[in-house]
Amino acid sequence: MNSSPIGVFDSGIGGLTVVKEIIKVLPNESIIYLGDTARVPYGTRSKEMVTKFALELVKFLLKRKVKALVVACNTISALALDQIKKISPVPVVGVVLPAVAEAVRASKNKRIGVIGTQGTIESKVYEREIKKIDPSIEVFSVGCPLFVPMAEEGLHNHKATQLVARDYLDDILKAKVDTLILGCTHYPLLLETIKETVGPSVTLVDSAKPTAYALKKVLSDNDLFSNNQNPSLEFYVTDAPDRVFQVASRFFGSEPGSKIKKVIL
């Protein structure tokens, strides 16, 4: 038994969709969340810059004695996971592999689509990881840079979002995929629009739930479970905690229930 917290981090607050699932799957775990709202979004930044920023976030959480790290951001998972694992003395769970495993299980026709930020898509990490499991699967990827700001602005069912989604997803639809990975922790907020655009025959896979289960397995494998009946939940951001609070509830499904504090990295 280990009552130290889990450290969850993201470029911003999209990772709260992952926190929500972790709380459901692991209700006895304390969580420290850190979102880099001073430098969000990471999706268009270089690998070098994403890695530099991510390592600063990791150091903050390691100082707080977390027992495991969850990289609740696809761009960081895609571009910096190896570097994070190199410096972390505690287990690290990313969002890419759990979603890949689930998508491979779900696909019948061996044609999988992936949407994400420019950085995630250009890294080709999904393609690589899917083909490691089954090289006969064909992967069709497309960057959807406007989905993050549209989700943050609350344009869930706006006609403009539908039009943009149709443009982005056109090639993926033509490729006749039967499974689509939502490769960004913001995208669950646009679930309805994406579902409507791709139609009922395409299974949507988002990383939040598979990542929570991957974390559960890692805690189990390393004997790190907590039996805390009153686990704590702490939220930190690097800028504008008050502004973040409103948007945070959109991701979290309810008000975070704990003040969001600002930290300087």
Place this chain on the structure above:
Amino acid sequence: MNSSPIGVFDSGIGGLTVVKEIIKVLPNESIIYLGDTARVPYGTRSKEMVTKFALELVKFLLKRKVKALVVACNTISALALDQIKKISPVPVVGVVLPAVAEAVRASKNKRIGVIGTQGTIESKVYEREIKKIDPSIEVFSVGCPLFVPMAEEGLHNHKATQLVARDYLDDILKAKVDTLILGCTHYPLLLETIKETVGPSVTLVDSAKPTAYALKKVLSDNDLFSNNQNPSLEFYVTDAPDRVFQVASRFFGSEPGSKIKKVIL
């Protein structure tokens, strides 16, 4: 005569719309441009964070012996101009006052609209500066957070941009303004869509040209003109220079004509 360069800076590359006008108005001046592409956009960040980032940009340019600074970003001009002026030994020109002067001149019915980032609009700087010149003018402001990513993604005449523009500009149209300030250096890229939305009776004022003329006046007042027949043009960004290059041409009207170099602040 002074052949030192003008330092122009922005949170990203929107400020290139200002550089373009400076080159037209002051063809003998050398220019060093710095865009903080590692941390763009500033529009949703706190005043404190925008000021911290902006002062880092200023220090970089001052080290390069610029003879004047142009803050080619409305968010920085709105939130950090005073701090910048405090530390700068050379004259500083922002984009807010030049646009305000032009808008006040243009308005006949004394009803002026302002659009900008969340940070710019919440600062109320336009309202304050307009009322300093003429307290009887009514100002109607609205933040348009999706315009920056839409302009950067090249959705100039996309139906989605038109829909979003209609939503954003609805209240301003109802207020019957006859003049609209484009309070963000990105917005000239969406000029056609904005023009179409507000109709021909509204005069659009963007900061680029008035700022170039304000700079000319400052150089004149301080005896700082150059007569360089081969002025230099240098572009620096804090991340992803190659990716920036493509988008830069969209703002600049042509390829920047000089390599974009990366710097670490």
